[in-house]
Amino acid sequence: MPKVAAYSFGKPPDDMxxxxxxxxxxxxxxxxxxxxxxxxxxxxxxxxxxxxRIFNSTAEYRAWCNENLPAYLGLNEES
Numbered sequence: 001m002p003k004v005a006a007y008s009f010g011k012p013p014d015d016m017x018x019x020x021x022x023x024x025x026x027x028x029x030x031x032x033x034x035x036x037x038x039x040x041x042x043x044x045x046x047x048x049x050x051x052x053r054i055f056n057s058t059a060e061y062r063a064w065c066n067e068n069l070p071a072y073l074g075l076n077e078e079s
Contacts, residue, residue: 044073
């Protein structure tokens with residue numbers, strides 16, 4: 001049987017109960033508050049620098065991604 005990795009999303013195992021308690025508190029918030037505090041904006045270089053881009057085909061879009069975007073964004077074939 002293969003080993004399965006257990007992920008705690010940055011929380012050490014001894015802090016798991018505190019993390020669960022925080023989750024319980026957050027779930028008591030109303031939906032609008034959870035939506036307000038649940039997302040954050042992260043600047044994406046090159047993608048956020050123009051209001052829009054138009055491509056004639058998916059192949060043209062993929063070629064543009066490969067040539068222009070950093071690999072850590074995950075939108076090019078090298079990633």
